[in-house]
Amino acid sequence: MSTIPATTAVATPVVLPLPKAMLWLGGTVLFALALYYFIGIDQGATSVFGDNMYIHEFVHDARHFLGFPCH
Amino acid sequence: MEKRIILRGVLVGALAGLLAFVFARIFAEPQIQAAIDYESGRDQAQAALDKAAGLPAGDEGPEIFSRAIQANVGIGVGMVLFGVAMGALFAVAYAVCLGRVGNLRPRTLSMLVAGGGFLGIYLVPFIKYPANPPSIGHQETIAPRGALYVLMMVCSVAFLIGAVVLGKRLAKRFGNWNATLLATLAFVVVIGVAMALLPSLGELAANVRDYGPQATETPLPLKNPAGQIVYPGFPADVLWDFRFYSIAAQAILWATLGLVFAPLAERLLAPKPAQQLAM
Numbered sequence: 087m088s089t090i091p092a093t094t095a096v097a098t099p100v101v102l103p104l105p106k107a108m109l110w111l112g113g114t115v116l117f118a119l120a121l122y123y124f125i126g127i128d129q130g131a132t133s134v135f136g137d138n139m140y141i142h143e144f145v146h147d148a149r150h151f152l153g154f155p156c157h
Numbered sequence: 158m159e160k161r162i163i164l165r166g167v168l169v170g171a172l173a174g175l176l177a178f179v180f181a182r183i184f185a186e187p188q189i190q191a192a193i194d195y196e197s198g199r200d201q202a203q204a205a206l207d208k209a210a211g212l213p214a215g216d217e218g219p220e221i222f223s224r225a226i227q228a229n230v231g232i233g234v235g236m237v238l239f240g241v242a243m244g245a246l247f248a249v250a251y252a253v254c255l256g257r258v259g260n261l262r263p264r265t266l267s268m269l270v271a272g273g274g275f276l277g278i279y280l281v282p283f284i285k286y287p288a289n290p291p292s293i294g295h296q297e298t299i300a301p302r303g304a305l306y307v308l309m310m311v312c313s314v315a316f317l318i319g320a321v322v323l324g325k326r327l328a329k330r331f332g333n334w335n336a337t338l339l340a341t342l343a344f345v346v347v348i349g350v351a352m353a354l355l356p357s358l359g360e361l362a363a364n365v366r367d368y369g370p371q372a373t374e375t376p377l378p379l380k381n382p383a384g385q386i387v388y389p390g391f392p393a394d395v396l397w398d399f400r401f402y403s404i405a406a407q408a409i410l411w412a413t414l415g416l417v418f419a420p421l422a423e424r425l426l427a428p429k430p431a432q433q434l435a436m
Binding site: 100101102104107110111114115117118119121122125126127130132139140143144145146147148149150151152153154155156157 | 158159160163181185186189221222226227228230231232233234235236238239241242243245246248249252253255256257279282283286287288289290291294295296299300302303305306307399402403406407426
């Protein structure tokens with residue numbers, strides 16, 4: 087990424103100080119991973135909300151189409 | 158600043174998921190239906206064979222949601238939420254990369270991060286474990302298949318990040334062009350080794366036991382005890398169309414993320430005249 091030559095008027099100017107932004111960035115990553123898990127994986131290999139298939143069956147087509155392993 | 162970047166990423170992600178859903182509803186659903194029809198026909202043929210052999214009939218899974226709900230609402234909710242999740246990850250990656258990956262315009266960085274997400278989260282794992290329509294994938298192997306897919310995805314994202322870091326280091330010594338080529342080569346070699354080491358789905362113990370040595374779980378022709386084919390293998394054209402549309406949908410999703418986020422980032426990060434004066 088660093089390597090595309092760009093002759094630019096404005097270079098990417100901002101460096102977010104990571105320790106300061108860590109709370110929001112970390113929280114967002116956790117949120118995204120939880121969402122990813124429930125759409126793609128829950129009630130297949132592992133299950134959080136007990137042994138039913140509601141989430142699995144509801145997003146069934148999306149799960150197949152987005153490339154997740156499914157039955 | 159990070160909050161504004163994340164908010165934009167999530168909103169653009171939802172839009173990207175919505176567009177990918179529209180594409181899926183038009184192009185993927187007919188293929189998914191064809192796959193389900195194949196599975197139903199195969200189950201009937203299998204039931205007839207079992208009956209002839211005097212075996213008890215297998216029970217079908219319960220239908221919790223109708224096909225109409227799954228094919229119109231479920232896939233929509235699933236893809237929009239997937240878009241939101243990818244938009245959130247995209248925003249975090251963008252925020253971390255800002256100013257750390259060289260002299261790039263905000264909109265150029267937006268396209269590069271989106272391209273990285275497409276490659277790392279979807280396309281590279283797909284090369285080893287491609288998307289499969291319903292009726293491909295055995296119930297007994299869902300646990301190892303899920304674990305392998307996640308492992309492949311984690312490797313792919315980690316190696317991609319590693320390649321970017323490597324490229325950045327090498328750039329000082331070899332220049333941008335050569336450093337990019339070297340980092341790309343390193344990524345291809347390392348991910349290639351990982352792919353070679355991870356098992357194919359057909360090599361999983363349960364599959365070898367039940368079906369013999371096969372490369373994948375794609376259903377083969379169903380034969381009766383006399384060895385005659387009574388039901389064909391999974392239709393190759395349906396499989397190709399499904400996978401092709403799966404890649405296309407992810408390309409739409411990530412392209413939308415990159416292209417729509419780009420002008421927003423450009424506006425967000427442009428130095429404002431008043432601020433410049435204040436500085």
